[in-house]
Amino acid sequence: MKIAVITPYFNTPLEWLYECHLSIRAQTYPCTHFIVADGQPYDVIDSWGVQHIKLPVNSADYGDTPRAIGSVAAIGQGFDAIAYLDADNWYEPEHIFTLAELHKATGAAVVTSARNLHRLNGTLLGKCLEVDGERFVDTNCLLLTRAAFKIIPVWWMMAHKYHPIDDRVVWANIKNRNLSRAHSAKATVAYRTAFANHYRQFGEDPPAGTKSGAEIFKLLKEINRQQLQQAGKRRSK
Numbered sequence: 001m002k003i004a005v006i007t008p009y010f011n012t013p014l015e016w017l018y019e020c021h022l023s024i025r026a027q028t029y030p031c032t033h034f035i036v037a038d039g040q041p042y043d044v045i046d047s048w049g050v051q052h053i054k055l056p057v058n059s060a061d062y063g064d065t066p067r068a069i070g071s072v073a074a075i076g077q078g079f080d081a082i083a084y085l086d087a088d089n090w091y092e093p094e095h096i097f098t099l100a101e102l103h104k105a106t107g108a109a110v111v112t113s114a115r116n117l118h119r120l121n122g123t124l125l126g127k128c129l130e131v132d133g134e135r136f137v138d139t140n141c142l143l144l145t146r147a148a149f150k151i152i153p154v155w156w157m158m159a160h161k162y163h164p165i166d167d168r169v170v171w172a173n174i175k176n177r178n179l180s181r182a183h184s185a186k187a188t189v190a191y192r193t194a195f196a197n198h199y200r201q202f203g204e205d206p207p208a209g210t211k212s213g214a215e216i217f218k219l220l221k222e223i224n225r226q227q228l229q230q231a232g233k234r235r236s237k
Contacts, residue, residue, distance in 0.1 A: 008066030036066035109147035133183025
């Protein structure tokens with residue numbers, strides 16, 4: 001199975017982005033890294049041996065336009081599956097292998113993994129309590145096979161106000177379309193969290209620079225699952 005990994009970036013510290021890329025190079029299952037600059041590209045990335053797509057302006061949609069463009073490029077090149085990795089996060093070396101084997105064993109259209117939460121300095125905080133393969137799956141934990149490529153337009157079709165909860169919109173649409181799913185409880189994604197509530201879950205005071213998540217919680221409170229599903233079918237005006 002030919003697998004692409006899509007990483008959007010905008011103003012990400014270059015050292016974080018390079019750590020992200022090195023984790024793709026270290027995968028025990030071969031995959032191709034597509035790095036999509038959402039405006040303001042780092043030209044040094046051209047020397048990393050990746051497919052570096054440079055968008056002329058920032059889309060201001062939490063990386064969703066770059067994810068969509070990277071996905072279309074991968075599909076056009078004949079890739080069989082697409083994973084996503086944010087520029088400030090990284091994979092454990094066995095991540096892609098684990099998901100590829102899970103797909104091979106189950107035939108599921110969408111395969112997912114658990115994730116570990118890491119502090120802003122990269123140190124381990126603990127296993128995430130939210131990503132369970134049923135209620136919620138983070139973007140970084142997704143692998144979409146060809147049978148799930150119909151989901152990809154959701155990245156660019158959702159109304160602008162839903163982009164802060166884009167992964168929840170995508171996940172709701174995956175479930176609504178009854179795509180077959182399989183989940184690995186092995187936490188092979190390292191998520192560098194900037195959300196204060198994650199630190200509090202592990203009994204720590206949030207460091208400076210973390211976010212309350214108030215915008216996300218407000219959106220989730222306002223809308224129900226049906227609205228999340230419909231959100232993937234509307235263009236912003």
